[in-house]
Amino acid sequence: MGAKPVIGRAMCAAAMVAIAVCVAATPAAAQSLGDRFKSLFGGSSEEKPAQAPAEVTGEQDLTCPSVTVRAGASTFKVGAPGKEAVGNDLRYQATITKIARECTINGGQITAKIGIQGRVIAGPAGAPPSVQVPLRVAVVQAGIGEKVIATKAYQTTVSMTEDSSVPFVVVAEDLVYPAPPGTVADSYVFYVGFDPQALKPEAKPKAPKKK
Secondary structure, eight states: OOOOBSSSOEEEEEEEEEEEEOOOOOOOOTSSSSHHHHHHSSOOOOOOOOOOOOOOOOBSOOBBEEEEETTTTTTEEEEEETTTTSSGEEEEEEEEEEEEEEEETTTTTTEEEEEEEEEEEEEETTOOSSSEEEEEEEEEEETTOOEEEEEEEEEEEEESSSSEEEEEEEEEEEEEEEEEOGGGOOOOOOOOOOGGGGSSOOOOOOOOOOO
């Protein structure tokens, strides 16, 4: 696959107007992660998300995986109570518009910071004053028999204003996984997407039966 990219601190944002665009990050010491995401997310928020390819860095012989939106998980729709989220029964829908990522390595562990920008749009049935947006980030070893290396769910609350379209930004800063060996790193990819299951409380463990 040619020369392998390496990893220290780097970030690439991707958006699709007609083609995917990759923006190089400024030096880590010059800007905070939030400032760099603001810079990368500048411009039209109506652009479509696209895969951000792996980025070249300069310290370790490892790869910072590309990041893309999981197929079928780019939109989150909520309907009126007891109704399907279609037509006039749609209360609101959330979409992902842009993505970015940054990786660091320490002691054989990679910590990924994934930036997700999106938008919540009110539907005909009317959105509530605030909505919970559920997201999931995963690092996956692609190929035959896809393998999930690490995954975490996140939520953000979006306050709906008089505007029918409200932006949101989530930075997942704590996805940690073991650095993969050799060329295995080339098959790794970050997936992001909406996950309605993240809104459900975790099931409480069953109490042991009394003897």
